[in-house]
Amino acid sequence: MPAGTVAAMSDDNPSTPDADDAAFIARVEAFHAEHCVRIDDPAASGPGSEDPEGLLAARSYQGALAHAGLAGLTHPVEYGGAGLTAHHQELFTRATANWHRPDAPLSISHGMCLPMLGQFGTHEQKAAHLADLIRGTTIWCQMFSEPGAGSDVAGLSTRAVLDGDEWIIDGQKVWTSGAHYCDYGLVVARTDPTLPKHQGLSMFIVDLSTAGLEIRPLVQMSGARGFNEIFFEEVRVPAANLLGEVNQGWNLAVSMLMYERVSIGAGGGALNAKRHPELIQLARDLGRSDDPVVRQALAALHISEEIKGFIGQRIRSAVAAGRVPGPEGSIAKLTGALLARQARDTAMTIVGTAGQAFERNAAGESDLRSTAGRKWSGFCISAAGISLAGGTDEVQRNIIGERVLGLPKEPDPFKGAAWQDVPRS
Ligand SMILES: Cc1cc2nc3c(=O)[nH]c(=O)nc-3n(C[C@H](O)[C@H](O)[C@H](O)COP(=O)(O)OP(=O)(O)OC[C@H]3O[C@@H](n4cnc5c(N)ncnc54)[C@H](O)[C@@H]3O)c2cc1C
Incomplete structure (x- = not known):
């Protein structure tokens, strides 16, 4: 088992995995060593792309994962899952934290639609759809x-x-x-x-x-x-x-939004990959690692990502213990959104003006700075969207205000009125 991953796990959780856990982690790691690159590898393609190539990579990764018996971990074998437990899901999430999983195009399909179908679907619905959804043969x-x-x-x-x-x-x-x-x-x-x-x-x-x-x-x-x-x-x-x-759709919608917030703020995969290892490497490659401003930004990002990791771990532990996360999902989601902006600013500090204008030579090739500039400018533009998707930062703050801090609810002059009687534009 690569030492880096064990060290990362024991930082988060001092308990040593038992023999079964260790064997499972070794299986997960061996699979990812064969199919993925590490997150600090320049070949890791960032937060994930939904172009045809990115889609192909996501489907092929997910298909191979299913073939190896490592997809749909907590779903029953009769529906195409692995029939394992939330504890295995947590081990999987932690063991893959340092690998670039090319599964961003599947994040809604697997982070939200799969658990919804698993929780609320009838036997017929699950029998018809779950196995294909788990394998990535269908995307939702x-x-x-x-x-x-x-x-x-x-x-x-x-x-x-x-x-x-x-x-x-x-x-x-x-x-x-x-x-x-x-x-x-x-x-x-x-x-x-x-x-x-x-x-x-x-x-x-x-x-x-x-x-x-x-x-x-x-x-x-x-x-x-x-x-x-x-x-x-x-x-x-x-x-x-x-x-x-x-x-009863509102109850389901609330559950789905909760899955979305947990997925954005506390899930695994490309959406929640730590960005500081790659940015540290980038700072070294671009000769910026001696710059005190860059060093401070990287240290702050590292700290924020570790804190977010703990928030995610707390939520996943609650799920593993059979509890439905409530406002913690909003805390995780808000933290994820703030962190994306922090990573954006750190990346832009490192790549400098190449984040706004990148060059190619006559042969269409770019130097390292331009390549990094193009990649991180894409992230820079998309980072703000994380503050909107799954409920805006303001909405998360409202939920935290009401449900964690006990502040009064927002006034609603139409509370209890039939929907058709409420004025709308
Ligand atoms: C990257 C991304 C992916 C998305 N994917 C999907 C998807 O797959 N499926 C889907 O259905 N939707 C999706 N959305 C839409 C997303 O859910 C909405 O953008 C979001 O809920 C906000 O709604 P709105 O854009 O209509 O903004 P509005 O609701 O019009 O809000 C406008 C502004 O007013 C603020 N505001 C609104 N109400 C309050 C309040 N009560 N208190 C304080 N401030 C308030 C908001 O915070 C915001 O700043 C996605 C959005 C993004 C950015």
Whole structure:
């Protein structure tokens, strides 16, 4: 077992793994040594790309992981999982912390949709979908946000009306990450507008190739196409695709947001990879490691990443003990968002002006500074989005204020009113 990983584990947890744990960790490490590079390796491609190459790498990694019996660790074998425990999941997360896992395009599929289906799916739904989802053969997205409902997602307008044994969905979603390469999505829609806004919602499994559903890409300022608008025009969804109970969708949405916050703030994989090892190496390679400002920024980043690691460990321990994380998810998510900005600033300090303008020679090649500049400028542009996805920093602070600090709830003049009677633009 490589010494670096053992040292990292014992820093976080002084207890020595028993023989079974050690054998499992060795299996995980051997797999990653064969299929991945370490996070401080210049070949590690950063937070993860959703271009065709990045997608191929994610699918191939996930397929190999499943083949090795290391995917869907906590899901039952009958549904394609490994039938192991949350403790094994924690060992896996910690043992892979120093490896670059090319799984960013699967982060919503595995961080949110998989646990939702595992927790709320019927036997038929799990039998139909879980194994493919675990292997990465199908990829899923989350369709909550709408043009008129982001932070106030419970106010959403997309309608679902029952017609025989089908639901007919009409409306629009926006900011749907990855929908252009996904096969299915979990959609929240309003099934009873006469109820107060939190009570008339339901969640559906929707096949993205269904007639009447149109996916339009949104192009970001970086040129990337991470998001989409999705239009539903009389999209017919089998009644069997309802996830959970009719009009109980808000409870499911809260669970899914909790999974999202834990995934962004405390999960493993590319989304939560520590960035200081790569940046320390970069500072050395660019001759910046003697600069006291750079050294201080790197030390501060290292400390923040360790603290975030402890927050994540605390949440994962709660999950392993069978508890559902509450506002800790918001603390982790907020910490992750602040940390992304800190990593962005540190990276920009190191690469300097190459973070704004990078060069290629006539043969299209770049020097080290330009290559690093291009890579970290992409991260720089995307870092702000982490403060929005999964609920903005302000929303997380509201949750922490109300549920941790016991501050009074925000006033709501329409509390208890039927959704259809609440004025909206
Ligand atoms: C990278 C990224 C990925 C995303 N992926 C998805 C996805 O896959 N699926 C999906 O459904 N959505 C996705 N979203 C959308 C995301 O959930 C919303 O952007 C987010 O919930 C905020 O909603 P909004 O953009 O409508 O902003 P608004 O809700 O309009 O907020 C505007 C501003 O007002 C502030 N604000 C709003 N309400 C309050 C309040 N009560 N108190 C204090 N301040 C407040 C906000 O903090 C924000 O600064 C993604 C967003 C990003 C950036």
